[in-house]
Amino acid sequence: MTLTIGYVPLADAAPVVAAAELGFARDEGLDLELSREPSWATLRDRLALGHLDAAHMLGPLALASALGLSGPQADLCVPMALNLNGNAVTVSNALWAEMAPKRDALAEVATAFAAVARARAAEGRPLTLGTVHPYSSHSYQLRLFAQAGGLDLDDHVRVVVVPPPDTVDALRRGLIDGFCVGAPWNAIAVAAGLGRIAALGCEIAPDCPEKVLALPERDAAFAPALIRAVHRAGLWCADPENRPALAALLADRAGLGPDKALLARTLGGTMILDAAGTVRTAPDYLRLDAAVHRPNPDHARWFAAQMVASGQAPDSGLAERAAALYRPDLFDAATGI
């Protein structure tokens, strides 16, 4: 059976890319065709209208699509999570210099950021931060980062969307002062000498839910085989021994090259924070391991709470409607747990 699976080129697309490219799908009798999507909006619409059979998707966007909050309402479900964490907040070198935090720890960094953001808003030239889509953990992590410094993001900072591959250029041109994106784009901005990683996603919100495998709820007879294939591929991706091979696969197949060493380092949670080469080791920076695959309805509830807090949706039973879309039962049935 041939399935078309959509993805956006990011490190956490690894399990679906590996499932398609390394034989995990074939072992389950599936022929997976990868479809690289140019934007999350297009991925969402193509999944909703049946052009895609499944997708690597922002967790909040999968929920928003199924709840009719974003794009054409789609009958989707989430039978598996692909990862936790993987994002970071990077700021321009100039903003980092202006922030000059007392210590390189979240509380101090966020407080220093809040001070600059307040000053800039008062001068009528607010800071501009980039995210990847309104319905993303990135947007929520920016809000939480501001909150950690006692700042209400909406009142003081302009938030725009920048497609991840454009983040480096947007920083260089001064169109944004910083951004929250997924791996490997923070490391790439640092390597380009343009940014300073201010906070890792896993510090802002430990074990933050991130990408999921989204499937149409109807006629998904292929679901068990697909879940097994992606689950087994995910286990392969999480094995530290496979990191160099995975980095090469992502560079070649997901367009995340050309720096394979940077990719392998990022997959292992070794983050170079600035041009001076300051290193922070965070084993949980991007979690792909077995413990994250079973979809946790509490994650859906957390996303729903963030949507409400961001003014994206009214709080009329949203959490429970969101939680019902996460289907650990499908995961258990497929993987024989």
Added chain:
Amino acid sequence: MWLACPVRPPTDHRTPQNRASMTETSLTVAVIDPSPARAAILEEGLRASGVDSVAVIPDGPGLQARVAALKPDVIVIHLESPSRDVLEQMSGLSRQAERPVAMFVDRSDQTMMQAAVDAGISAYVVDGLRTDRIRSILDIAILRFNAFARLQRELEEARSELADRKLIERAKGILMARKSLSEDEAYKLLRRQAMNEKRKIVDIARAIVTAADLLG
């Protein structure tokens, strides 16, 4: 401005907003398409149908500012454009957007949506714009984009046909030189071989050319 900031508050995102008064002819349409040729074709089509203000906005980091300055009533954007997510942020969910933009076409119209997506189109529309106006613009976009795709396919076919013909000419030339055949005989030999092997003449020709290249 759409993005003057910080801007307080509007609105629940579901609250319909009253638009500034807008007559039928005063629409501003923005076209965003990674293919400049396709964008030009759509621009021309919209002008021909009486839309007086059409602007093509290139993808890239400057897009947001261009859209904010133009304040279009309708944005027609190709599905292949990475800028769609930029528009989603601008479209009313954020408190910074003074002019909320509805998603897509009338959401109840599945057929229209399917046709638009099949043609590679999505549209962002200022809240309150009349459905028939949106529909006529989308109709034009669908027609133009489908025509463009057809032209491209035909061009591609013509190109590959030309390439096939060149390959067959080269193979004939090789056979004529190596086997002292006439042009007609060389072609008949190719055709007979193709029939025997149940393959296309061009495949036999390619094999001959490849072999000749390898063997010198």
